[in-house]
Amino acid sequence: MSIDESTARRVAKLARIKVEDADLPALAGEFNAILGFIEQLNEVDVDGVEPMTSVTPMRLKRRVDEVTDGGYQGKVLANAPDAREGFFAVPKVVE
Amino acid sequence: MSDLSKLTIAEARDKLRAGEVTSTELTQACLDEIEKADSLGAFVHKTPEIALKQAAAADARIQGGAENPMCGIPLGIKDLFCTQGVPSQAASAILDGFNPEYESTVTTQLWQAGAIMLGKLNMDEFAMGSSNETSTYGNAVNPWRRGNDDAALTPGGSSGGSASAVAADLCLAATGTDTGGSIRQPAAFTGITGLKPTYGRCSRWGIVAFASSLDQAGPMTKSVRDAAIMLRVMAGHDPKDSTSADLPVPDFEAAITGDIRGKTIGIPKEYRMEGMPAEIEKLWADGTDMLRDAGAKIVDISLPHTKYALPTYYVVAPAEASSNLARYDGVRFGHRASLSQGDGITEMYEKTRAEGFGAEVQRRVMIGTYVLSAGFYDAYYNRARKVRTLIKRDFDQVFSDGVDAILTPATPSAAFGLGEMANADPVQMYLNDVFTVTVNLAGLPGISVPAGLDGQGLPLGLQLIGRPWEEGDLLNIAHSLEDAAGFVAKPTVWW
Numbered sequence: 001m002s003i004d005e006s007t008a009r010r011v012a013k014l015a016r017i018k019v020e021d022a023d024l025p026a027l028a029g030e031f032n033a034i035l036g037f038i039e040q041l042n043e044v045d046v047d048g049v050e051p052m053t054s055v056t057p058m059r060l061k062r063r064v065d066e067v068t069d070g071g072y073q074g075k076v077l078a079n080a081p082d083a084r085e086g087f088f089a090v091p092k093v094v095e
Numbered sequence: 096m097s098d099l100s101k102l103t104i105a106e107a108r109d110k111l112r113a114g115e116v117t118s119t120e121l122t123q124a125c126l127d128e129i130e131k132a133d134s135l136g137a138f139v140h141k142t143p144e145i146a147l148k149q150a151a152a153a154d155a156r157i158q159g160g161a162e163n164p165m166c167g168i169p170l171g172i173k174d175l176f177c178t179q180g181v182p183s184q185a186a187s188a189i190l191d192g193f194n195p196e197y198e199s200t201v202t203t204q205l206w207q208a209g210a211i212m213l214g215k216l217n218m219d220e221f222a223m224g225s226s227n228e229t230s231t232y233g234n235a236v237n238p239w240r241r242g243n244d245d246a247a248l249t250p251g252g253s254s255g256g257s258a259s260a261v262a263a264d265l266c267l268a269a270t271g272t273d274t275g276g277s278i279r280q281p282a283a284f285t286g287i288t289g290l291k292p293t294y295g296r297c298s299r300w301g302i303v304a305f306a307s308s309l310d311q312a313g314p315m316t317k318s319v320r321d322a323a324i325m326l327r328v329m330a331g332h333d334p335k336d337s338t339s340a341d342l343p344v345p346d347f348e349a350a351i352t353g354d355i356r357g358k359t360i361g362i363p364k365e366y367r368m369e370g371m372p373a374e375i376e377k378l379w380a381d382g383t384d385m386l387r388d389a390g391a392k393i394v395d396i397s398l399p400h401t402k403y404a405l406p407t408y409y410v411v412a413p414a415e416a417s418s419n420l421a422r423y424d425g426v427r428f429g430h431r432a433s434l435s436q437g438d439g440i441t442e443m444y445e446k447t448r449a450e451g452f453g454a455e456v457q458r459r460v461m462i463g464t465y466v467l468s469a470g471f472y473d474a475y476y477n478r479a480r481k482v483r484t485l486i487k488r489d490f491d492q493v494f495s496d497g498v499d500a501i502l503t504p505a506t507p508s509a510a511f512g513l514g515e516m517a518n519a520d521p522v523q524m525y526l527n528d529v530f531t532v533t534v535n536l537a538g539l540p541g542i543s544v545p546a547g548l549d550g551q552g553l554p555l556g557l558q559l560i561g562r563p564w565e566e567g568d569l570l571n572i573a574h575s576l577e578d579a580a581g582f583v584a585k586p587t588v589w590w
Contacts, residue, residue: 003465008461011465011468012142014464016448017285017457017460017461019449020447022478030520031461032520033521035462035465035520036463038475038479040402040403041403041475041478041482044400044403046478049481049482051480051481052484053475053488054537055294056231056294056295056538057170059297060339061334061341062120063334072196076427079192079193079194079196081425081426081430082431086438088427090426090443091434091438091439093439093440
């Protein structure tokens with residue numbers, strides 16, 4: 001599998017990282033080096049093997065569905081680049 | 096130089112209890128060393144006011160008969176840990192100015208025990224790297240040099256600042272985190288001890304996430320005993336991390352008996368890599384002899400899927416990172432790019448992430464995005480998770496055959512020069528983790544112990560891998576190795 005410039009552009013878009021057109025060929029080259037390395041996994045016989053979901057066998061704990069914490073609006077907003085009137089502010093989303 | 100900052104945790108604990116030294120004196124000695132060591136690039140946010148305040152409180156507690164062995168001990172904290180009111184930015188520009196309103200569970204437990212925070216330590220950006228060269232703060236530098244050559248060497252990564260600070264005696268110990276070797280490789284490069292506990296032993300809550308199924312915090316110390324003392328305080332169940340294990344935390348130090356007679360140590364043939372330097376090969380053989388002489392039984396073992404650990408890691412870790420790092424979008428915290436007329440929210444995301452993430456982080460986020468994308472999920476991500484199952488099964492098999500611990504080299508080389516790998520392709524850098532990454536994939540505890548010097552006078556480490564949840568046993572075997580290796584070399588002060 002070889003990644004071309006248009007695939008690199010699509011991946012950058014999916015990852016929401018702006019990449020200048022001039023940088024796409026180098027990026028595609030790096031992807032190909034890494035994916036080439038990963039291709040080794042195709043040698044392994046994985047028939048009938050379950051994909052790992054948890055490295056230690058444990059059941060997730062359950063608790064009662066109730067509010068146990070909260071009321072930190074000020075703290076939650078304290079690090080925001082732009083917070084107004086108790087909300088996070090962002091550029092216009094809906095036309 | 097005052098010698099107080101050179102103490103181990105165990106020595107300092109004994110002196111504090113005997114009233115021979117105060118935590119304030121210890122803390123001041125460390126702060127003085129830190130002030131002289133800016134050229135190491137280890138401490139990136141210094142917190143002397145917090146440290147001295149905590150030290151005064153610790154002194155009062157010790158006078159009142161405090162029993163916790165970490166009480167009054169000055170530490171450095173990796174920048175990956177969120178510390179309330181103190182910048183915590185995972186060495187990334189995207190978290191410029193981030194001041195957490197909360198404290199990580201691990202550091203909370205350390206402060207409750209009475210430990211002292213000297214400041215935050217350098218690292219690779221988001222813990223992605225093996226040389227501490229991807230940090231927004233600039234490089235951390237290894238206190239060790241090759242003979243009389245003054246070329247700056249890497250302290251390893253990602254916990255490079257932690258390793259440099261402990262090796263240079265700027266603190267008594269430091270916290271690290273390890274996703275593929277980020278505690279053990281820098282420990283080996285700087286001649287200190289680094290322990291990655293079993294996955295789930297320490298809470299991940301409040302530690303900036305890289306790859307959640309692999310990340311684990313652990314101690315970086317001047318001795319195996321110190322690792323045991325510090326781990327006990329860092330470990331424990333936390334309801335805020337659903338993957339933290341609800342198991343009792345034993346007294347790990349009490350497990351260090353000095354007796355390893357009858358223990359079975361496995362030597363995995365797959366770790367004998369093509370082109371391994373003769374010095375590493377010899378170190379490994381010497382370490383094997385030391386454990387045999389201490390009464391352990393040595394057996395050859397096979398971990399057949401070892402070769403596939405790195406490619407598996409480089410699917411699983413970027414996949415998880417691409418998901419974890421989606422939160423850095425310029426909305427809730429950290430950097431937001433300045434926008435041009437007409438830019439909408441998508442442009443805000445794209446520009447913010449392009450400006451805020453460094454090259455290696457961008458690369459891994461995009462690789463992760465690719466292997467999770469429609470049409471490739473099965474071919475890459477699911478296949479890697481299946482191979483991960485097989486890698487863990489290899490270890491399960493040898494442990495069920497009666498092996499207590501596995502001895503391997505910690506790294507394929509000694510510390511290399513900063514900048515030496517600049518033109519290598521990314522995969523070359525990834526090979527640094529070849530001996531350590533299997534341990535994360537299998538969720539096991541692993542420890543790097545300094546075991547010798549190479550021909551240029553640089554430290555080399557050996558790794559011991561233990562059974563899950565058996566850190567006590569692992570530390571006991573590591574202590575025997577440490578004892579037999581008798582590593583006492585220190586870097587010559589040039590900083």
